[in-house]
Amino acid sequence: MTQDGELDNLVRKRIRGLRVAKGWSLDELAARCYLSPSTLSRIETGHRRIALDQLAPIARALGTSLDHLVETVSDDDVVIRPQRDEARGRTTWILSREPGPQGMSVARMRLTQPAPRGSADSQRVHPGKDWFTVLSGTVELLLGERTILVEAGEAAEFSTMIPHAFGAYDGPAEMLCILDHDGERTHLRPKP
Incomplete structure (x- = not known):
């Protein structure tokens, strides 16, 4: 030095x-x-x-x-920059720099596209649980055969062993998510 x-x-x-x-x-x-x-x-x-x-x-x-x-x-230890996934209509801010207890991550997500439908891949399954609260707009949660609308101010928690997907309903939506390691890999990383 x-x-x-x-x-x-x-x-x-x-x-x-x-x-x-x-x-x-x-x-x-x-x-x-x-x-x-x-x-x-x-x-x-x-x-x-x-x-x-x-x-x-x-x-x-x-x-x-x-x-x-x-x-x-550097600014990178303070500023959290968005990650855009244009293919899925998502912008994500990963708010937890290091995984928390049991590998949990916290993220803010802006959704602009509806929940994916139709293909066999549209709903995913992985170990654990997902939790989110809607900050603005309405999030459409596809949970197996069910379609659940989660509005601003509401929250959802569910087993991720049930096939699931989510997206914006009737306009953009923002949500705050808590995801385990498998949930982060599935929902926050761009599709290969």
């Missing part, structure tokens, strides 16, 4: 920010990472180079990893 680099300054700010968030003085953090308070002060203020043999114990003492202290920052 270079003393004047942006990453170096970011690491210094993270060290100080984590220390302050824990309510620790320089003396308290220094004791936990076996450095002198003056060395730690010079590291935080940029008056001393950060050596790897100092950074690892600082990260450990702060309860974080070395990777988290030095990861670079």
